[in-house]
Amino acid sequence: MFLCRLDELPDGDARGFDPARTGQDTVLVVRQGERVVGWRDACPHHGGTPMAWRKDAYLNTARDRIVCAAHGAQFDIATGVCTLGPCLGQRLQRVELVVDDNNIHIRET
């Protein structure tokens, strides 16, 4: 499923998507160079709570961790593991992505 073009997502940025058209973003994508990683926008601390306090606000100010706005949990961008906060050691659920001809897709299973 197509999400966006790679060049629409600036290096170091994160963006939320609503591929299932639920009315709220359920997938977040972070770009680091030419690499993109996808995670479910669902915090493991509290029953899959959405993590951004406003649209696309998924990263800390240093842009090296994904942050849940609810209680401040921080997650490693590459592994999804919580490195600080109330769900330490738990991890986000990966969303497999494919970058094909500058287009970012969710890998179909």
Ligand code: FES
């Ligand atoms: S719901 Fe994410 S840190 Fe509590």
